[in-house]
Amino acid sequence: xxxxxxxEQTLRRIPHYHxxxxxxxxxxxxxxxxxxxxxxxxxxxxxxxxxxxxxGYRGKPKSGYSVTELxxxxxxxxxxxxxxxxxxxxxxxxxxxxxxYPGFAEYGLRIAAVxxxxxxxxxxxxxxxxxxxxxxxxxxxxxxxxxxxxLTVPKAAAQTVCDxxxxxxxxxxxxxxxxxxxxxxxxxxxxxxxxxxxALLSHYLKTNKADRxxxxxxxxxxxEG
Amino acid sequence: xxxxxxxEQTLRRIPHYHxxxxxxxxxxxxxxxxxxxxxxxxxxxxxxxxxxxxxGYRGKPKSGYSVTELxxxxxxxxxxxxxxxxxxxxxxxxxxxxxxYPGFAEYGLRIAAVxxxxxxxxxxxxxxxxxxxxxxxxxxxxxxxxxxxxLTVPKAAAQTVCDxxxxxxxxxxxxxxxxxxxxxxxxxxxxxxxxxxxALLSHYLKTNKADRxxxxxxxxxxxEG
DNA sequence: GCGTGTGAACCAATTCACAGCA
DNA sequence: TGCTGTGAATTGGTTCACACGC
Numbered sequence: 001x002x003x004x005x006x007x008e009q010t011l012r013r014i015p016h017y018h019x020x021x022x023x024x025x026x027x028x029x030x031x032x033x034x035x036x037x038x039x040x041x042x043x044x045x046x047x048x049x050x051x052x053x054x055x056g057y058r059g060k061p062k063s064g065y066s067v068t069e070l071x072x073x074x075x076x077x078x079x080x081x082x083x084x085x086x087x088x089x090x091x092x093x094x095x096x097x098x099x100x101y102p103g104f105a106e107y108g109l110r111i112a113a114v115x116x117x118x119x120x121x122x123x124x125x126x127x128x129x130x131x132x133x134x135x136x137x138x139x140x141x142x143x144x145x146x147x148x149x150x151l152t153v154p155k156a157a158a159q160t161v162c163d164x165x166x167x168x169x170x171x172x173x174x175x176x177x178x179x180x181x182x183x184x185x186x187x188x189x190x191x192x193x194x195x196x197x198x199a200l201l202s203h204y205l206k207t208n209k210a211d212r213x214x215x216x217x218x219x220x221x222x223x224e225g
Numbered sequence: 226x227x228x229x230x231x232x233e234q235t236l237r238r239i240p241h242y243h244x245x246x247x248x249x250x251x252x253x254x255x256x257x258x259x260x261x262x263x264x265x266x267x268x269x270x271x272x273x274x275x276x277x278x279x280x281g282y283r284g285k286p287k288s289g290y291s292v293t294e295l296x297x298x299x300x301x302x303x304x305x306x307x308x309x310x311x312x313x314x315x316x317x318x319x320x321x322x323x324x325x326y327p328g329f330a331e332y333g334l335r336i337a338a339v340x341x342x343x344x345x346x347x348x349x350x351x352x353x354x355x356x357x358x359x360x361x362x363x364x365x366x367x368x369x370x371x372x373x374x375x376l377t378v379p380k381a382a383a384q385t386v387c388d389x390x391x392x393x394x395x396x397x398x399x400x401x402x403x404x405x406x407x408x409x410x411x412x413x414x415x416x417x418x419x420x421x422x423x424a425l426l427s428h429y430l431k432t433n434k435a436d437r438x439x440x441x442x443x444x445x446x447x448x449e450g
Numbered sequence: 451g452c453g454t455g456t457g458a459a460c461c462a463a464t465t466c467a468c469a470g471c472a
Numbered sequence: 473t474g475c476t477g478t479g480a481a482t483t484g485g486t487t488c489a490c491a492c493g494c
Contacts, residue, residue: 007462007463009462009463009464010463011424011425011428012421012425014424015418015420015421015423015424015425016405016416016418016421018420018424019403019405019418019420020405023405033474033475033476034475034476035475040405043464044464044465044466046464046465046466046477046478047463047464047465049476049477049478050463050464050477050478052476052477053476053477053478058476058477059475059476059477060471060472060475060476061470061471061472061474061475061476061477062471062472062473062474062475062476063472063474063475063476064474064475064476065476077428078424078427078428078431079427079428079430079431080423080424080427082427082431084423084426084427084430092322093318093321093322093325094319094322094326096318096322097317097318097319097321097322098419100318101319101419103403103419103420103423104419104423106420107420107423107424107427108423108427109423109427147430148426148430171430171433172426172429172430174422174426178244178328180241180244180245180248180265186433188426188429190422190425190426191241192419192422193240193241193244194323194326194328194329194417195240195243195244195328195331195332196237196240196241197399197415197417198240198305198309198328198329198332198333198334199236199239199240199243199303199305199332200236200237200240200415201309201373201397201399201413201415202303202304202305202307202309202332202333202334203236203302203303203304204397204413205304205309205372205373205396205397206303206304206307208396208411232484232485234484234485234486235485258452258453258454259453259454260453268486269486269487269488271455271456271486271487271488272485272486272487274454274455274456275455275456275485275486277454277455278454278455278456283454283455284453284454284455285453285454285493285494286452286453286454286455286492286493286494287451287452287453287454287493287494288452288453288454288494289452289453289454290454451494452493452494453492453493453494454491454492454493454494455490455491455492455493456489456490456491456492457488457489457490457491458487458488458489458490459486459487459488459489460485460486460487460488461484461485461486461487462483462484462485462486463482463483463484463485464481464482464483464484465480465481465482465483466479466480466481466482467478467479467480467481468477468478468479468480469476469477469478469479470475470476470477470478471474471475471476471477472473472474472475472476
C-alpha cells in the first residue's frame with residue numbers, strides 16, 4: 001500500500017477514528033480492535049485495517065491497536081499535532097460560536113484573530129478576541145503565518161472576502177457562507193454547507209416514511225462531518 | 226437507471242446543484258448545461274447527467290436543463306419542498322446561530338422550538354424563540370410532528386439528550402456535539418463534526434507544503450458540506 | 451453543431467478469504 | 473484461538489463513446 005496515496009473516503013474516516021480513540025483514552029482503555037472501531041463507523045473491519053495501514057501504523061496481532069499510539073499516529077498523519085493558524089472573518093453569531101469552540105485547539109487549530117468590517121463591531125470582545133478591522137488583516141496574516149481563513153460572513157460578502165484572503169497568500173478556505181466561491185488553482189475550499197445536512201436528513205425521513213416501518217435502519221450511519 | 230436507488234455520493238452532490246440553480250434563478254438565467262454545473266463541482270459532466278437522471282428530471286437537448294424546473298425537481302426529490310419540522314436542543318452560541326439561520330427555512334426546515342435545561346436560560350428570547358424547559362419537549366414533539374432533533378449541547382450531555390429524543394419517537398438526529406451517539410436501528414444520526422474539517426484542511430496544507438508549489442491545485446474542490 | 455441520455459469500459463473502494471503471528 | 477495484514481474478488485462510481493433530438 002503506497003503511503004502518500006490516500007482516498008478522499010479514507011481521509012474522511014480518519015478523524016472519526018481519532019475521536020473514538022480520544023474517548024477510549026479518557027476511559028483508560030489500552031487496546032482496541034479494528035472490529036470495535038468498525039462498529040462505531042458502521043463499516044467493515046477490513047476497511048479499518050486498510051485505513052490504519054495507510055496512515056502507517058501497525059497493530060499487534062491478538063491484542064489489536066494501542067489506543068494511544070494509534071491516536072498519536074493519526075495526529076501525526078493528519079498534521080494536527082503541528083499547529084495550524086487561522087483567521088476568522090465575520091463576527092456574527094456563528095463566528096462567535098466558532099471563535100470559542102474548544103475543539104479547534106484540541107485539533108491543533110489556533111485562531112490568530114477575528115475580523116469584521118462593521119465599525120460598530122470593531123473593538124468588541126468575543127471569546128477573548130478583540131474584533132479587528134479588515135484593514136489590519138494583512139499585517140496579522142504576515143506576522144502569524146496564517147494558513148487558513150474561516151469565513152462566517154454573509155453570502156453577499158463571501159466572494160469578496162475570499163478574494164482578499166487569497167490575495168494575501170492564504171491557500172485554504174473554510175467557507176461557512178451559503179455561497180460557492182471561485183478560487184485560483186492551488187487554493188482549497190471546504191464548503192461547510194448546512195443545506196446538505198438538511199437535504200440528507202430530509203431525504204432519509206422521506207424515504208423512511210415511504211416504506212412504512214422499513215426494515216433497514218441505517219442506524220447511526222455517519223453523515224461525514 | 227432504477228429510480229429509488231441512489232448512491233451516497235450522488236445524494237451529497239444534489240444539494241450543491243440546488244444551490245447553484247438557486248443562484249442562477251436569481252440572476253434570471255433560464256437554461257443551464259451539465260457542463261456548467263460540472264465545472265462548479267469540479268466533476269465530469271456525464272456525472273451531472275447521471276445525477277439528474279436519478280432524480281427523474283429530463284433535460285432538453287440543445288438547450289440544456291431548465292433552471293427553474295430542475296431546481297424544483299431537486300426540491301421535490303429531496304423532500305425539501307415538504308416542510309420538515311425540527312426542535313433544537315442547547316441554546317448556546319452555536320444553537321442561537323442555528324436558530325436564526327435563514328437557510329433552514331429556504332430548505333424547508335422549520336424549527337418548532339428551542340430547548341435548554343439551564344434554568345437561567347429558560348424563558349429567554351433568542352431569534353424569536355422563547356427558550357423552553359426540557360420538560361415540555363414531549364408535548365412539542367407530539368403537537369408539531371417533529372421529525373428532526375438538532376443537538377447543540379455539550380459533549381457530556383449529548384448521549385442523554387439523544388436517548389430522550391429517540392424515546393419520543395424522533396428518528397433523525399443532527400448532531401453538532403463532538404460526541405459519537407449510539408442509537409437503535411431505524412434512527413439516523415448525521416454528525417456535523419468540525420474536527421473533520423480541521424483535519425482535512427490541515428492535511429491538505431501539510432501535503433501542499435511537502436511538494437513545494439505542487440502543480441495539482443484541487444482548486445475549489447468540494448469538501449462536501 | 452450542441453446538447454442530453456445511456457450502455458460499456460474503466461477505475462477506485464469495499465469486502466472476501468486466507469496467511470501469519472502471539 | 474483471536475487478532476492483524478494483504479492479495480484477490482467483487483461491488484460501486486466515474487468516465488468514455490456514441491446514439492439521438494433540436
